[in-house]
Amino acid sequence: SQQGEEDPQALSIQEGENATMNCSYKTSINNLQWYRQNSGRGLVHLILIRSNEREKHSGRLRVTLDTSKKSSSLLITASRAADTASYFCATLSGGSYIPTFGRGTSLIVHP
């Protein structure tokens, strides 16, 4: 069963706009990870945020984590057409070895 659930399921924006995707989860976690999947390819890790962290940045990506609300968000600033992909959150809970993935958000960035 999915631990994390992304919202929205699909997002369509214009190049240059910001894209925000959210992930909610049910049980306490050790860390939360965001991945990108381009069409026909495997998932690529973007950012890992630990349960004691509130915000992390990587280039145009910003991830926040609110453990009190059991939610995380991924912000992509100044989106590009190349950002078109599916984005997944994955949670690692205490005692688990392998993260559990959500269903993903499909992002389309129009040139």
Add this chain to the structure above:
Amino acid sequence: NAGVTQTPKFQVLKTGQSMTLQCAQDMNHEYMSWYRQDPGMGLRLIHYSVGAGITDQGEVPNGYNVSRSTTEDFPLRLLSAAPSQTSVYFCASSEQGNQPQHFGDGTRLSIL
């Protein structure tokens, strides 16, 4: 480094046939896992391994077997293929359980 390599990339089987999906990694990672990805379902964990000789079941293990005789290889066996096993299969590895996963490019499997 090649990372995680999956073979074959595509396969068509008939119901009842068996086959092995291969997965190899050259990063000396201890943790390896198999997922299936179906439309609208995200990734679901089939089996995983925390080291050579150690395997365990994930969320959807029925109809699949795995073994881990070496650190590098983690093959997934379909014992008697069923149409419900039509899916895209991904293998992943990580250095430790709390580290990011590295994924292969998947095997697209169709069962008629």
